Amino acid sequence: MEAIIKKRIKQVIKGDQDAFGEIIEIYKNSVYQLCYRMLGNRHEAEDMAQETFIRAYVNIKSFNQDRKFSTWLFRIATNLCIDRIRKKKPDYYLDAEVAGTEGLTMYSQLSSETQLPEKELESLELQETVQKEILKLPEKYRSAIILKYIEDLSLNEISEILDLPIGTVKTRIHRGREALRQQLRYV
Amino acid sequence: MCPEHIIELMHEYLDEEISPIKEKELREHLKSCKECETIFHELEKSIAYVKSISNLQAPEHFTANVLARLPKEKRKVLMGRWLKQHPFLAAASLFLVLMTGSVLSTWNQEREFSVSKQENLVVKNNTVIVPAGEVVKGDVIVRNGTLKIEGEVQGDVTVINGEQYLASAGHVTGDIEEINEVFDWIWYHIKKTAKEATELMERSDAK
Numbered sequence: 001m002e003a004i005i006k007k008r009i010k011q012v013i014k015g016d017q018d019a020f021g022e023i024i025e026i027y028k029n030s031v032y033q034l035c036y037r038m039l040g041n042r043h044e045a046e047d048m049a050q051e052t053f054i055r056a057y058v059n060i061k062s063f064n065q066d067r068k069f070s071t072w073l074f075r076i077a078t079n080l081c082i083d084r085i086r087k088k089k090p091d092y093y094l095d096a097e098v099a100g101t102e103g104l105t106m107y108s109q110l111s112s113e114t115q116l117p118e119k120e121l122e123s124l125e126l127q128e129t130v131q132k133e134i135l136k137l138p139e140k141y142r143s144a145i146i147l148k149y150i151e152d153l154s155l156n157e158i159s160e161i162l163d164l165p166i167g168t169v170k171t172r173i174h175r176g177r178e179a180l181r182q183q184l185r186y187v
Numbered sequence: 188m189c190p191e192h193i194i195e196l197m198h199e200y201l202d203e204e205i206s207p208i209k210e211k212e213l214r215e216h217l218k219s220c221k222e223c224e225t226i227f228h229e230l231e232k233s234i235a236y237v238k239s240i241s242n243l244q245a246p247e248h249f250t251a252n253v254l255a256r257l258p259k260e261k262r263k264v265l266m267g268r269w270l271k272q273h274p275f276l277a278a279a280s281l282f283l284v285l286m287t288g289s290v291l292s293t294w295n296q297e298r299e300f301s302v303s304k305q306e307n308l309v310v311k312n313n314t315v316i317v318p319a320g321e322v323v324k325g326d327v328i329v330r331n332g333t334l335k336i337e338g339e340v341q342g343d344v345t346v347i348n349g350e351q352y353l354a355s356a357g358h359v360t361g362d363i364e365e366i367n368e369v370f371d372w373i374w375y376h377i378k379k380t381a382k383e384a385t386e387l388m389e390r391s392d393a394k
């Protein structure tokens with residue numbers, strides 16, 4: 001896997017966009033998932049995920065090829081999302097509400113159009129509840145929890161992605177876990 | 188009141204970094220303390236919940252959308268790919284192009300504005316407009332000027348040493364190409380010669 005990526009990166013550096021397309025295919029789901037869990041909005045998540053790949057493409061020469069590519073990519077994505085959260089203007093929330101494509105509406109759209117089996121409906125509801133609780137976490141706990149439990153990364157990788165000492169990463173995950181416990185205990 | 192460090196031990200356990208001795212201490216405490224057992228169970232449950240939602244997929248056409256937003260591919264790569272796909276044609280065309288020898292001299296000479304002659308093209312100064320609602324038939328070639336496409340072009344569009352703007356409502360049935368460097372200019376001739384050669388061969392095949 002890493003060998004294929006290395007080969008593709010060399011082609012990308014020569015300017016081959018087809019090779020970059022293959023890289024996108026490999027990582028698109030995990031990058032999009034990271035952005036969506038961080039931002040809780042499909043439109044914004046797609047925007048940031050696209051931006052992540054574009055930045056990676058433009059800056060590919062600054063990527064140290066001895067490192068893991070996914071770590072570098074997740075780092076770009078996490079930073080973009082955190083920036084976006086900090087810059088989020090109040091009017092954005094209004095837009096999102098008007099557009100009405102997020103969160104609960106995904107559930108209501110689905111449930112009105114198609115009759116899902118009870119079980120799937122329940123799991124969809126649960127997913128939305130969990131997503132909502134993740135979004136309530138302060139962004140520094142949120143990123144650590146998402147990288148750990150949704151992207152399934154090691155503490156070492158997370159520490160590299162967030163550019164923080166392992167001890168700090170652990171503290172953030174502990175606090176995040178504790179907050180989630182309180183929020184999800186009665187679910 | 189439970190010792191504070193029991194919670195600490197729970198986190199060490201969940202990080203999979205607990206020592207066997209501490210793990211034993213934790214287990215023994217949990218057996219005897221309902222309160223801590225509940226907390227521990229809730230922690231494990233919330234982790235399971237978070238893990239359970241990790242199955243999201245990128246939207247449709249994600250890769251194509253990103254690729255469309257990338258800066259233009261380096262021509263060297265495009266050319267390399269084309270040469271690989273048409274090695275014989277490329278060699279033959281390059282030969283023809285160089286034989287005629289006129290390519291470079293025409294590049295230097297042709298600095299004046301010119302446009303292919305189609306009746307419904309509107310020309311203002313050095314800007315050529317395909318008006319909205321109009322259908323221009325045949326290939327449109329603009330030299331040293333700007334082309335704005337608001338209507339439809341049924342054919343290829345080539346802008347040499349200039350720019351083209353395709354309005355969102357505008358439409359081109361063939362290829363769009365901008366040529367702004369000598370290198371592009373030679374490249375254009377190679378492709379043109381190759382295309383003509385192919386068409387010639389196809390035509391003689393059809394006979």
Ligand SMILES: [Zn+2]
Nearest residue numbers: 189220222223
């Ligand atoms: Zn206790």
